[in-house]
Structures are given as C-alpha cells and as structure tokens.
Amino acid sequence: MAFQILLNFFLAFVWMFLSVSFTAQSFLIGFILGLLVIFAFRRFFSSRFYLLRVGAVVSLLFLFIKELIMANISVLKVVLRPKLDFKPGIFALPTELKTDWEITLLANLITLTPGTLVVDVSFDNKILYIHAIDIEDVNESIDEIKNSFEKAIMEVSR
Amino acid sequence: MSVIISWIIALLLLIGAFLSLVATFGVIRLPDIYTRNHAASKGATLGIMAILIGTFLYFYQEHGHFNSNLILAIVFIFVTAPVAGHLIARAAYNSGVGLSENSVRDDLKGKEEYEKQNSSI
Numbered sequence: 670m671a672f673q674i675l676l677n678f679f680l681a682f683v684w685m686f687l688s689v690s691f692t693a694q695s696f697l698i699g700f701i702l703g704l705l706v707i708f709a710f711r712r713f714f715s716s717r718f719y720l721l722r723v724g725a726v727v728s729l730l731f732l733f734i735k736e737l738i739m740a741n742i743s744v745l746k747v748v749l750r751p752k753l754d755f756k757p758g759i760f761a762l763p764t765e766l767k768t769d770w771e772i773t774l775l776a777n778l779i780t781l782t783p784g785t786l787v788v789d790v791s792f793d794n795k796i797l798y799i800h801a802i803d804i805e806d807v808n809e810s811i812d813e814i815k816n817s818f819e820k821a822i823m824e825v826s827r
Numbered sequence: 828m829s830v831i832i833s834w835i836i837a838l839l840l841l842i843g844a845f846l847s848l849v850a851t852f853g854v855i856r857l858p859d860i861y862t863r864n865h866a867a868s869k870g871a872t873l874g875i876m877a878i879l880i881g882t883f884l885y886f887y888q889e890h891g892h893f894n895s896n897l898i899l900a901i902v903f904i905f906v907t908a909p910v911a912g913h914l915i916a917r918a919a920y921n922s923g924v925g926l927s928e929n930s931v932r933d934d935l936k937g938k939e940e941y942e943k944q945n946s947s948i
Contacts, residue, residue, distance in 0.1 A: 733905075737869070737872065737873055737905075738873065740869045740873075741846060741869055741870055741873045744849070744850075744853060744865060744866055744869050744870050745846075745849050745870075747853075747857075747865075747866075748849055748850075748852050748853040748856060748857070748866055748870075749849065749852070753856065753857070753858065757859070757861060757862055757926065758926070759861075759926070776909075776913060777906075777909045777910065780868065780909035780912055780913055781869065781872070781909050784865070786861065786864055786865055786868065786912060786913070786916055787913050787916075788861070788913070788916045788917055788920055789917050789920065800861045800864075800865075800916060802862055802865050
C-alpha cells in the first residue's frame, strides 16, 4: 500500500519533469495519470489497488461519526430517564483481529458505540472485556454491531 | 446563505452545550464509576466537538479566518477521548472499585483464571 502511494508520487514528479512545469496543477495531473498507470498494472502488485483501501478507511471514518452520534442519543435517553432501572454488567467478547492497531481501533469504536465501554483486553489479544450499560436488551444487537465493525476493520487491513 | 450558516452555528453551539449539560447530569445521577464513564466519555466528546465546529464556522464566516488549529483539536479529541475513558475504567477495575449493586454480569472476574489456563501452554 505504502509502496503504491510512493510510486504514484514518483510518477507525478516524472510527469512534472517531462512537461517542464512545476506547479500544483501539473502535479495533480501527473498524480491522476500515475493512478491510471497503477490501476492498469495492478496485477503486478502483491497487495490490492490502494484506492480501495482508501475508500475503506473513509467508510470506517463515517461509521465512527455515525456511531458517536447514536451513542450520544442513547446516553441522553439513559441519563434523562426518570427511573434508573437499567442493568449494567461486564461481558467478554472474543475477537478475531490480530495486530495491535486493529484491536486499538476496534476498542475505540466499541467505546464510542451506544452503551458499551471497553474495560480491559486479555493478554493474548483474543478477548475484549466490555462494560455494557444495559446488558439485557443490548447483548445480541451488540454482537451484530461488532461483526460489522470487525468486517469494516478487516476490509481496511486486508 | 449567511443566515443559514448563522443558524447552523447557533444550533451547533446549543447542541454542544446541551450535550455537555447532559453529560454532567449523567455524572451526577448514575450509580457507579463505569456508568458515569459512559456519560462522560461519550457526551463530552461530541459536545466539545460540536462547540469547536461551531467556533470554526463562526470565525470562517465572520472574519474569513481559516483556523486549522480548531480542526486539529477536533481530531485530537475524537482520537483521545475514548482512550481516556478506557484507561480510567481499567484503572478503576484493577484497583478494586466494584460495580453498582444492580449489575448482573461480571466476566472480568474470570480473567485471571483465563490467563492461568492459557499462559501455561
């Protein structure tokens, strides 16, 4: 991924030197042309075409913002309820993600999800301990959300 | 157009102030540290972000001043607030602060056993 971006910059500079105009416009034109070249030669790279990954990162960002707003609405509902009759608790969530940054990202996403807060991560990075504010009605729906988060993060790291 | 942006700015500032207020109510009303952490880490994050976006839009519209520091501040808060919430909850649990009485499950109690079983392999 990093190699493809570096190659794209290099091709843009080559375009600037070829057309002897050192402006931002010619850099941009060279960058787009280099993108086309990399797309044409994508089967020679070991990883996939890097714009797909950029798109996955952008969609993950939007997921982040959406979850933050949903979480605030749910906290609003819990706090302003006249009777505090929810059932909090800590549950364990097994995760399939391997590397440290993926797990950090997942933990941050979970913390900003409605009604959940990561308390601890097991030593072998296989289990996340999550505090849920209302464990009864959230438990199954949370697992679904987790699957969608894990999928989105795997989409980035693939 | 500028009237609409003024309304958006006012709305953002009011939403931010309201969310911060609700987060404060949550810290006062909720029973234990973990549920309070929910209110503080979520409500305050989005509240401060909305206020900062409103401030950014105000200076951009009224004075034509593009203040990139505010955008950086939004990103920093967005990244660091959940980590802070996690660290506070983890420190509280490890130093023995209990959950509130009406909590129903505590899987973290089995953590040491889990570690003992798996670290020997």
